[in-house]
Amino acid sequence: MRDAPVIRIDLASSVPAYRQIANAIRTLLVSGAFPIGDPLPTVRQLAVNLGVHHNTVAEAYRVLSEEGWLDLRRRHGAIVLDRSRPRPSREARPSLVQRLRELTAEAQSAGLAPGVIADSMRAVATELTAGKLKKA
Structure with missing residues (x-):
């Protein structure tokens, strides 16, 4: 199991x-x-x-x-x-943008630079697309 x-x-x-x-x-x-x-x-x-x-x-x-x-x-x-x-969903993109804003604000308040946040988002998107999401 x-x-x-x-x-x-x-x-x-x-x-x-x-x-x-x-x-x-x-x-x-x-x-x-x-x-x-x-x-x-x-x-x-x-x-x-x-x-x-x-x-x-x-x-x-x-x-x-x-x-x-x-x-x-x-x-x-x-x-x-x-x-x-x-x-497809009409609400998907606005919802995604809102969640990304919340996540970005949270990451910035934790001291992460905008470039690091953007690079991390790109890396996660690439992993998801490839089906290789790394476990945290």
């Missing part, structure tokens, strides 16, 4: 916990850590593991379901869907 991927969140962050969870799971999905057709941990199980309310995890799963990453079924949990051909 393989080990479940580790999801970490920062409860002190200004980014809502549900968004941190959705972002972490999305990254794991893109990297192939959760194979297509596999179930994710139950909402309650992941909530206990992360120390958050189950509604927080449920909201993260709902976001990922709306993006086409998960199939949410009562009594069957969250099942990973095939996203080899992502659905």
Whole structure:
């Protein structure tokens, strides 16, 4: 049996916990850590593991379901869907830009220079495109 991927969140962050969870799971999905057709941990199980309310995890799963990453079924949990051909979304780019602004502000407040941030973003995008996301 393989080990479940580790999801970490920062409860002190200004980014809502549900968004941190959705972002972490999305990254794991893109990297192939959760194979297509596999179930994710139950909402309650992941909530206990992360120390958050189950509604927080449920909201993260709902976001990922709306993006086409998960199939949410009562009594069957969250099942990973095939996203080899992502659905286009009008909201995708503005949402991405907003999240990048938040991430950039957070990185700058941690003392990282804009060039380092940009280089890091490019490197991550390249890794994701190549399917070689490095584990942190």
